[in-house]
Amino acid sequence: MKPFDENKKTPEESEHLPSDIPVEETAAEATEETTQKPKKKFTFPKLNLRSNRKLRLGATATAITVIITAVILLFNVVCGVLADRYPWTLDLTTDKTYSLSEKSETVAKAVKNDIKIIALAGESYFENPNFGSDSYNTVFRQFHHFAKQYEELSGGKISVSYVDLEKNPALSSTYEQKYGAESGNIVFVCGEQYRKITLSDLFEEQADYTTYTSTVTSLVEQKLATNISSVSGGKTVTVTFLTGHDEDQNAIAALKKLYELNGYLTQTLDFTTAGTITDTTGALAIVAPIKDYSIDEIKRLRDWLDNDGKKGRNLFVFANYAGTCPNLYDFLSVDYGITVTSNIIMETDANNYPMDYMGSYPYMPFTQILSTDLTGGDVANQKVVMPLTLQLLTAKSDNAQDEVLTNHSLITFPESCRLTPTTDLLSEKENDELIQLKADKYPIIGMAYARDYDIVNNQEVETHVVVSGSYNMTGFATASQYENEGLLIQPLRTLCSLGDTVVISGKNLSAETLSFSSLTAVVLGLGVFTIGIPLTLIIICLVVFFKRRHL
Numbered sequence: 224m225k226p227f228d229e230n231k232k233t234p235e236e237s238e239h240l241p242s243d244i245p246v247e248e249t250a251a252e253a254t255e256e257t258t259q260k261p262k263k264k265f266t267f268p269k270l271n272l273r274s275n276r277k278l279r280l281g282a283t284a285t286a287i288t289v290i291i292t293a294v295i296l297l298f299n300v301v302c303g304v305l306a307d308r309y310p311w312t313l314d315l316t317t318d319k320t321y322s323l324s325e326k327s328e329t330v331a332k333a334v335k336n337d338i339k340i341i342a343l344a345g346e347s348y349f350e351n352p353n354f355g356s357d358s359y360n361t362v363f364r365q366f367h368h369f370a371k372q373y374e375e376l377s378g379g380k381i382s383v384s385y386v387d388l389e390k391n392p393a394l395s396s397t398y399e400q401k402y403g404a405e406s407g408n409i410v411f412v413c414g415e416q417y418r419k420i421t422l423s424d425l426f427e428e429q430a431d432y433t434t435y436t437s438t439v440t441s442l443v444e445q446k447l448a449t450n451i452s453s454v455s456g457g458k459t460v461t462v463t464f465l466t467g468h469d470e471d472q473n474a475i476a477a478l479k480k481l482y483e484l485n486g487y488l489t490q491t492l493d494f495t496t497a498g499t500i501t502d503t504t505g506a507l508a509i510v511a512p513i514k515d516y517s518i519d520e521i522k523r524l525r526d527w528l529d530n531d532g533k534k535g536r537n538l539f540v541f542a543n544y545a546g547t548c549p550n551l552y553d554f555l556s557v558d559y560g561i562t563v564t565s566n567i568i569m570e571t572d573a574n575n576y577p578m579d580y581m582g583s584y585p586y587m588p589f590t591q592i593l594s595t596d597l598t599g600g601d602v603a604n605q606k607v608v609m610p611l612t613l614q615l616l617t618a619k620s621d622n623a624q625d626e627v628l629t630n631h632s633l634i635t636f637p638e639s640c641r642l643t644p645t646t647d648l649l650s651e652k653e654n655d656e657l658i659q660l661k662a663d664k665y666p667i668i669g670m671a672y673a674r675d676y677d678i679v680n681n682q683e684v685e686t687h688v689v690v691s692g693s694y695n696m697t698g699f700a701t702a703s704q705y706e707n708e709g710l711l712i713q714p715l716r717t718l719c720s721l722g723d724t725v726v727i728s729g730k731n732l733s734a735e736t737l738s739f740s741s742l743t744a745v746v747l748g749l750g751v752f753t754i755g756i757p758l759t760l761i762i763i764c765l766v767v768f769f770k771r772r773h774l
Contacts, residue, residue, distance in 0.1 A: 320361060320365065320441075321364070321365060321368045321369075322372075323369055323372050323373075323376075323444065324444065326448070326601075327369070327373075327444055327447070327448050328376055330448045330451055330452055331372070331373045331376035331377045331381065331451075332376055332377065334377045334380045334381055334451065334455055335380070335455065336380070336413050336414065336455055337380055337381075337382070337413070338377075338380060338381045338382070338411065338412065338413045338451060338454060338455060339381075339382055339383075339384070339410075339411075339412040339413075340370060340373075340381065340382070340383045340384070340409065340410070340411055340412075340447075340451075341383075341384050341385075341386060341398075341404075341409070341410045341412065342366075342370075342383070342384070342385045342386070342409045343386050343387075343388055343398060343404055343405065343406050343407060343408045343409070343410070344385065344386075344387060344388075344406065344407060344422070345385060345387035345389075345390070346367070346385035348363060349363045349364065349366050349367035349370075349385070350364070350367050352364060356439075358426075358439035359426070359439065361441065362425050362426045362439070362441050362443060363422075363425070365425075365441055365443040365444070366425060366443050366447075369443055369444060369447055370383040370447070371383070373447065373451070381451065386398075388405070388406040389406060398410070402417050402419055403419065404419050407421055407422050408420065408421055408422075409421070409422070411450040411451060411453070411454045412454065413454040413455050416453075416454040416455075416459075417454060418450045418453055418454055418486075420446055420450065424442065424446060425441070425442055425443050425446060426439055426440065426441055426442055426443075427439070427440045427442055428440075442484065445484055445485075446484070449484060449485050449486040450486065452486055453486035459486075459487075459488055460487050460488070460505035460506070460715075460719045461487070461488040461489070461490060461501075461503050461504050461505055462479075462482050462487050462488070462489050462490075462504070462505065462506050462507075462508055462715070463489075463490050463491070463492050463500060463501070463504040463506070463507050463508065464478070464479065464489065464490070464491045464492070464507075464508045464510060465491075465492055465494040465507060465508065465509050466491050466492065466493050466494065467493040467494050467495035467496070468494075468495070468512035468513065468514040468515070468516065468548075469512065469513040469514045469546075470509075470510050470511050470512050470513075471510060471511035471543065471694055473698070474510050474511050474541065474694045474695075474697045474698070475491075475508075475510045475511075477697040477698060477700055478508065478510060478697050478700075478711065481697075481700050481708065481711060481712065482712075482715070485712050485716075487505075487715070494516075494520055494523075494524075495517075495520070499523070499527075500523075500527045505537065505719045506537040506538070506539060506715060506718065506719065507524075507527070507536075507537070507538045507539065508538075508539045508541075509538070509539070509540045509541070509551070510541045510694060510697075511541055511542070511543035511546070511694035512543060512546055512548055512551070513543055513545060513546040513547070513548075514546070514548070515546075515547060515548040515549060515550045515551060516548065516550050516551045516554075517550070518550065521550055521551070521554050524538075524554070525554065525558065528675075528686050528688070529686070530686070532677070532679060533679055533684060534675060534677055534679070534684040534685060534686040535684050535685065535686065536686045537686070537687050537688075537689075537715075537718045537719070538686075538687070538688045538689070539689045539691075539714075539715070540555065540688070540689070540690045540691070541691045541693070541694035541696075541697065542563050542613050542690065542691065542692050542693070542694065543694055544567055544611050544613050544645050544648070544649075545645070545649065555688065555690060556618070558688075559628065559630075559673035559675065559688045560617055560618040560619035560628060560630045560673055561615055561616070561617055561618075561630060561671055561672075561673055561688070561690045562615065562616040562617075562618070563613055563615060563690065563692065564613060564614045564615065564616060565613070565644060565645045565646075566613065566614040566642040566643065566644060566645070566660075567586060567611060567612065567613060567614075567642070567643045567644070567645055567648050568586075568588060568609070568612045568613075568614055568636050568640050568641075568642065568667055568669055568692070569585045569586055569588070569640060569641045569642070569643050569657065569659055570585045570586075570587075570588035570589075570636070570639060570640050571585065571639050571640065571641055571659070572637075572639040575588055575589050575590070575637075575639060576588050576589060577589075577608070584610075586610065586611055586643075586648070587608055587609070587610040587611075588608070588609060588612070588636055588640060589606055589607070589608055589705075590606070590607060590609065590634055590635065590636055590637075590669070591604055591605065591606055591607070592604060592605050592606075592607055592633065592634065592706060592709075592710055593632055593633055593634065593635065595631050595632075595633060595672075596631070596717065597631075597633065597672060597687075597689070597713065597714040597717045597718065598633060598710070598713055598714065599713070599717065601709065602706060602709035602710060602713045605705075605706035605709060605710075606704075606705055606706060607634065607696065607699075607705050607706055607707050607710050608696070608699050608702070608705045608707065609634060609669050609670070609692070609693045609695075609696050610693055610695035610696065610698070610699075611648075611693055611695050612634075612636075612669040612670075612691075612692040612693035612696075613645070613669075613692035613693070614642055614662070614667055614668065614669070614692060615668040615669065615670070615671050615690060615692050616668065617630035617632065617668060617671055618630065619673070623674065623676065627675070627676050627677065628673060628674070628675050628676070629673070629674045629676070630671055630672075630673050630674075631671060631672055631673075631674065632666075632668050632670070632671050633670040633671055633672060633689075633710070633714070634668070634669040634670035634671075634691075634710075635666035635667060635668055635669065636666055636667040636669055637665065637666055638665045638666075640662070640667055641659035641660060641661060641662075642659070642660045642661075642662055642667070643657045643658055643659055643660075644658060668692075669691070669692045669693065670689075670690065670691045670692060670693075670710075671689075671690055672687055672688060672689040672690065672714070673687065673688045673690075674686075674687055675687070675688075687718050689714055689718075696710070696711070697711065
């Protein structure tokens with residue numbers, strides 16, 4: 224037993240010890256107490272599993288949002304780059320106003336050499352036009368869209384640039400000296416070949432003075448295709464129109480316009496005063512003369528076609544049912560085997576001529592283009608209308624192996640047709656009063672050509688004479704329901720060694736043309752934008768809301 228220490232205090236007393244007790248004594252007592260009581264183990268605080276799950280899902284949602292946003296931004300960047308490299312547009316107009324036709328696509332894909340299209344105007348004039356007319360604006364937007372499509376379809380062979388000479392006046396002299404071009408021109412360049420057009424050449428406007436309205440026809444696609452074909456072919460052909468014999472000026476104007484639109488150069492020559500025909504002429508055209516040719520003129524015409532025995536010349540004759548030209552027609556008959564009669568071809572089958580509320584037109588028969596060496600491509604077997612056509616007779620075989628001079632029919636009419644003397648028609652009798660006689664031979668020929676073949680210096684040479692019994696067919700060159708345009712162009716292209724023609728008609732820019740179809744408007748306006756997109760967003764928001772609510 225330990226001796227009693229009177230200085231040692233009981234625990235109860237220790238609680239009341241003054242604060243000045245030495246630290247050593249207090250520490251000693253604390254050590255003694257810890258040896259008697261076990262230490263508590265450290266444990267991690269309990270976590271709220273509900274809060275932890277919210278944290279994880281929130282982080283995941285944030286990460287997904289960031290990823291999706293990044294993907295959308297990247298997608299927009301990629302689409303922008305691809306749109307610049309491979310321009311693509313969605314054409315929702317009724318007649319595909321901003322889409323190239325298959326024929327234009329053929330032209331673009333056939334380009335072999337590099338071609339530059341230089342528009343001497345700011346790109347904004349075409350991309351965002353503001354000319355105060357929907358039709359004019361459409362024309363210039365078409366050029367911008369079509370030019371980009373040509374770049375893409377040609378694989379980069381065709382390039383388009385815009386040069387605003389008003390902002391870059393120093394370049395004016397360069398383009399004027401090199402191409403004879405000025406502000407507002409569009410130049411097509413391929414090597415040393417070039418063609419130029421003006422902005423006004425991209426459309427045609429016709430006024431209707433009875434309704435005080437006008438109709439605009441877009442020629443953009445036609446101008447692009449013909450000028451690209453012209454410069455890439457490396458050959459320019461001139462068609463010379465002979466005048467001085469009271470020719471029908473409307474028919475000449477229609478043909479000149481058609482030829483020029485398809486890449487040809489044209490000129491007129493008064494044959495009554497001109498001495499010779501220039502060697503640059505690729506073809507001569509005699510269009511609806513009323514006065515006859517003189518003996519001297521026939522001799523000069525014959526000499527030009529013979530070309531000192533070298534041949535290689537082409538003549539187109541469009542007969543006028545109201546003319547009297549015995550010298551000219553005798554020359555065609557004697558030299559080339561094609562006789563122009565004085566009989567008008569009349570159709571008796573109402574299914575083969577037009578009818579409207581004004582009456583019937585049996586003197587405007589429909590028929591089909593025959594397949595010949597001059598009517599290849601898309602022209603053969605297409606329907607044409609041939610108003611007031613004089614009957615032709617051919618004297619030569621169409622067998623080129625047996626004959627040096629051959630005749631070939633281009634347009635013929637069936638047994639339902641009859642012949643009426645031009646004197647009857649010119650007397651202004653009613654249709655039921657006209658004499659209508661059966662032909663001695665069917666089918667009746669309305670258009671034909673002669674091929675004069677020879678061999679010169681071991682080379683084959685040919686001269687061709689094409690005769691149409693109807694000059695009025697030229698008035699239907701732009702009628703979309705007929706292929707008169709192709710019939711007038713394809714033989715010329717073939718004879719001038721330019722291959723198959725690409726006939727592209729203008730687009731009438733009516734209000735219906737520029738608008739969406741009714742079904743498209745309903746689907747886009749009501750179905751997509753009014754209902755579809757808002758409803759989709761509402762559903763997505765509700766799903767997210769209820770999902771987050773029950774987390």
